[in-house]
Amino acid sequence: MDVIILKDSDAVAAAGAARVLEVLGQKTNAVFGLATGRTPLAMYKQLIAGSRAAGLSFRDVTTFNLDEYLGLQPGDAQSYRAYMQRELFDHVDINPNNTFLPECGAGVDPLEIGPTYEALIRSRGGIDLQVLGIGSNGHIGFNEPTSSLSSRTRIKTLTRETVLANRKYFADAAVQPSTAITMGIATIMDARHIVLLATGSHKAQAVGQLVEGPVSAMWPASILQLHEKVTVLLDEEAASALSLRDYFAWVAEQKRALSDSLEDD
Numbered sequence: 001m002d003v004i005i006l007k008d009s010d011a012v013a014a015a016g017a018a019r020v021l022e023v024l025g026q027k028t029n030a031v032f033g034l035a036t037g038r039t040p041l042a043m044y045k046q047l048i049a050g051s052r053a054a055g056l057s058f059r060d061v062t063t064f065n066l067d068e069y070l071g072l073q074p075g076d077a078q079s080y081r082a083y084m085q086r087e088l089f090d091h092v093d094i095n096p097n098n099t100f101l102p103e104c105g106a107g108v109d110p111l112e113i114g115p116t117y118e119a120l121i122r123s124r125g126g127i128d129l130q131v132l133g134i135g136s137n138g139h140i141g142f143n144e145p146t147s148s149l150s151s152r153t154r155i156k157t158l159t160r161e162t163v164l165a166n167r168k169y170f171a172d173a174a175v176q177p178s179t180a181i182t183m184g185i186a187t188i189m190d191a192r193h194i195v196l197l198a199t200g201s202h203k204a205q206a207v208g209q210l211v212e213g214p215v216s217a218m219w220p221a222s223i224l225q226l227h228e229k230v231t232v233l234l235d236e237e238a239a240s241a242l243s244l245r246d247y248f249a250w251v252a253e254q255k256r257a258l259s260d261s262l263e264d265d
């Protein structure tokens with residue numbers, strides 16, 4: 001696990017966007033797993049600007065979002081589909097037919113969505129880079145505490161804590177869903193590279209469990225300790241509960257020294 005502590009949330013956004021652009025620069029038809037929520041908003045802005053500045057195209061890119069609410073009307077402004085359109089898809093040259101969320105269209109059996117989504121991800125060759133946030137309860141996607149660490153895309157009931165955390169986005173609490181369809185933990189773990197972004201002191205405990213805690217379904221993000229290629233991008237506040245904070249700063253120093261010495265040659 002590569003734990004990188006940056007000075008503020010802007011630096012986290014810039015580093016996240018840089019990871020995405022790096023993959024896109026190497027593979028024009030990359031498959032990205034994408035996240036919603038407050039944390040990646042600044043990253044998407046940087047990604048739009050950065051791809052334009054570098055002349056990188058999303059024309060051949062495919063995206064799979066982590067999750068979508070169950071029960072919102074199609075086109076609802078609070079749906080994660082609407083969020084993705086607003087924050088990214090409307091601003092880049094991506095083919096809308098290659099943007100996927102685990103949505104439940106009219107007449108579709110919600111129980112069918114998970115297996116269909118899994119098959120679709122497989123048919124596109126799997127996810128090259130998965131972007132993740134983390135809930136203050138340690139969830140990734142909507143895999144709430146006690147989710148099976150082997151879970152696949154399926155319906156999940158949100159915790160009251162998660163519903164409350166997201167209440168601010170809904171003008172009418174009565175229409176806020178308490179269920180969603182989310183990629184499972186095993187689905188996320190299949191991605192070839194994972195980059196997790198966390199900012200703010202309200203994420204510090206979850207980040208502590210993710211990086212230093214025992215692997216446990218009580219803190220679903222802790223499963224990432226078993227993934228071969230995870231980058232965790234943190235601001236100072238999100239990193240504040242890490243007991244190995246100084247070690248991670250030391251690692252960053254060593255890496256800088258190593259890359260400087262390689263550049264000198």
Ligand code: PGA
Binds near residue numbers: 036133
């Ligand atoms: P947030 O959500 O970015 O809005 O804090 C993260 C999450 O719940 O995964």
